[in-house]
Amino acid sequence: MKHLLSAADLDRDAAVALLDTAVELAAIADRPVKKLPTLRGRTVVNLFFEDSTRTRISFEAAAKRLSADVINFSAKGSSVSKGESLKDTALTLEAMGADAVVIRHGSSGAPHRLAHSGWIRGSVLNAGDGTHEHPTQALLDAFTIRRALADDVGDLAGLKVTIVGDVLHSRVARSNTILLDTLGAEVTLVAPPTLLPVGVENWPCMVSYSIDDALADADAVMMLRVQRERMHDSFFPTEREYSRRYGLDADRMAMMPDHAIVMHPGPMNRGVEIAADVADSPRSVIVQQVTNGVSVRMAALYTMLGGAQSGSEAAA
Ligand code: CP
Numbered sequence: 001m002k003h004l005l006s007a008a009d010l011d012r013d014a015a016v017a018l019l020d021t022a023v024e025l026a027a028i029a030d031r032p033v034k035k036l037p038t039l040r041g042r043t044v045v046n047l048f049f050e051d052s053t054r055t056r057i058s059f060e061a062a063a064k065r066l067s068a069d070v071i072n073f074s075a076k077g078s079s080v081s082k083g084e085s086l087k088d089t090a091l092t093l094e095a096m097g098a099d100a101v102v103i104r105h106g107s108s109g110a111p112h113r114l115a116h117s118g119w120i121r122g123s124v125l126n127a128g129d130g131t132h133e134h135p136t137q138a139l140l141d142a143f144t145i146r147r148a149l150a151d152d153v154g155d156l157a158g159l160k161v162t163i164v165g166d167v168l169h170s171r172v173a174r175s176n177t178i179l180l181d182t183l184g185a186e187v188t189l190v191a192p193p194t195l196l197p198v199g200v201e202n203w204p205c206m207v208s209y210s211i212d213d214a215l216a217d218a219d220a221v222m223m224l225r226v227q228r229e230r231m232h233d234s235f236f237p238t239e240r241e242y243s244r245r246y247g248l249d250a251d252r253m254a255m256m257p258d259h260a261i262v263m264h265p266g267p268m269n270r271g272v273e274i275a276a277d278v279a280d281s282p283r284s285v286i287v288q289q290v291t292n293g294v295s296v297r298m299a300a301l302y303t304m305l306g307g308a309q310s311g312s313e314a315a316a
Contacts, residue, residue, distance in 0.1 A: 003115045003124045004300055007135045007178035015182055016155055018299050019143050023152045025302070026295035028065060038306050039068035042099040047089070048127070049075040049105045054266055054290055055127045055136070059102045062297035068305075071096070086110060090119035098122050100305055108132035123304040131169050131197075131230065137265050138175035140296040142183055144289050145220050148261050157184030162214045164190040164246060165224030165273050168197050169231070172265045173224060177205050188214045192246065194235040211246055215255040222263040223248050223274045239272050249275040253283065261285045 001014065010018065028034050044063040048056050056072070063070045073093070075081065080089060086105075093101060100123040103111050108130030115124035128134040146152055149159060161180050167173045167189050180187050187205035189196070200207055208214050215221060226242065236242040243249075253262065262274075262284045270276045279286060 001303060003111075004135055004304060005111050005115060005124065005126045006133050007138045007175040007182070009135070010139075010179065010182060012155060012182050012184070015139070015142070015179060018139060018296075018303055019146060019152075021302060022139075022143050022292070022295040022299035023147075025065075025298040026292070028298075029291075029295070034065055035067055036065065037067050038302060039063065039066040042068045042305055043071065043097055044068045044100045044102065044301065044305075045071045045073060045093050045096075045098040046127075047073045047093065047101050047103045049080065049103075049110075050128065052104055052127070054293060055104065055134075058290070058293040059125075059127060059136075059297050059301075061294045062301055065294070066298055066301060066306075068099075068301070071098070086113065087117070087119055090114055090117070094120040094122075100125060100301060102127050104128045106130055125300060125304060128171055130171065131174075132171050133175045134171040134265075135175050135179070136293070136297055136300055137172050138179040139300065140289055140293040141172075141176055141222065141263060141265070142179055143292045143296050144263065144285050145185075145261070147288070147292065148285055149219055149259070155183040156180060159185045159219045160188070160217055161185050161220045161222060162188045162190060162211075162218040163222045163224065164211050164214070164248065166195050166226050166235075167191045167200065167224065168195045168235070169227040170224050174203075176222065177203050181205065188218075190214050190246070192236055192242075211248070211252065212255065215252060216257070218256055218260050220261050220263055221248065221256060222265075223268075225265070225267060226269055226272050243272050247273055247275065248278050250277055250281075253278050253281065256283075263289060266290065 102125045104127040110129050111126035177187050181204035190208045190211050264286045
């Protein structure tokens with residue numbers, strides 16, 4: 001597998017193999033020296049046209065733990081602000097010998113363009129493109145669910161995951177729905193009608209307008225950020241009203257089964273889609289999601305650049 005552009009690039013076996021590799025690589029974090037020589041001499045470019053905290057830092061940490069050379073490129077402060085195109089930026093990276101390009105871009109499809117244009121020869125990993133996909137976020141979420149609820153073993157068959165909020169603008173929701181379905185989980189999307197995308201009836205999931213109906217049998221509840229920066233219209237009356245109808249507060253968390261976990265990809269709008277006491281509660285795995293992002297992105301880079309046969313081989 002050369003590129004990771006969509007969660008749909010992974011069938012069940014490939015997704016489980018990548019999660020198994022991440023489990024082995026997660027053990028590196030407990031060693032005194034958190035480094036493997038696996039990608040020594042390879043160059044990974046983090047090409048970020050949109051802001052990021054978690055994804056950019058964890059891809060950088062992941063590449064460094066695998067001993068790759070890392071170049072961080074942010075559109076702000078680069079020649080992109082002078083009008084340089086994606087093509088010319090890509091040709092510059094190719095001239096510098098990039099073996100992998102991790103790209104975040106505001107335009108849906110930009111990673112596909114990079115992967116299939118012939119501008120670069122290396123692997124392309126999608127770190128979030130517009131409102132389209134964020135496949136490594138879906139992988140780290142699946143890893144987190146599997147670690148919390150399935151002892152790091154196998155797929156997620158039979159688990160119920162409820163994803164709540166601004167589905168319309170969420171690449172996380174799309175990638176998670178695809179990957180969780182691939183892994184056998186049952187997904188329910190919950191949102192006001194104004195925050196559901198056209199065609200959602202064709203996604204492999206159920207859809208509800210009521211959060212209260214979708215909590216009682218959920219094994220994991222994933223809250224989505226209200227993406228104000230992508231909203232050029234009025235999608236709900238007020239944030240207070242949105243929070244009242246769709247926010248996860250302590251009363252709603254009490255409706256979840258005792259074993260169920262609370263997730264959020266971050267960054268959070270505390271007090272809007274998730275109450276602060278819920279985000280900080282023992283049932284929240286939001287910090288673990290960030291930790292797991294490093295292991296999963298190590299596994300993704302290893303798989304794209306090194307060729308994973310098995311998890312134990314990766315961590316040897
Ligand atoms: N979850 C996520 O993509 O966070 P960042 O925007 O901080 O990378």
